[in-house]
Amino acid sequence: MSYLEEFNELKELLEDKQSEVDRAKGSFSSIMEDLEKEHGVSSLSDAKKKLEKQKKKEAKDQKAYEDGLAQFKEKYGDELGL
Helix, strand or coil: CCHHHHHHHHHHHHHHHHHHHHHHHHHHHHHHHHHHHHHCCCCHHHHHHHHHHHHHHHHHHHHHHHHHHHHHHHHHHHHHCC
């Protein structure tokens, strides 16, 4: 294989990889736009913080639900056959 053929193969490989990088950048930009529109965050760091905050709220709400259900069952469980 001549140097020119090897150069052309490497050039083609490089162009293919650049196309992959461009597609990945486009996908990333699209995902970031979706995060901004749907969740009001502009970075992955902000998204992680918001997710953690939501997880804590969900755990708190779950605890409140379970406590309320336990109180309800304690108060009305015998009457309702629970």
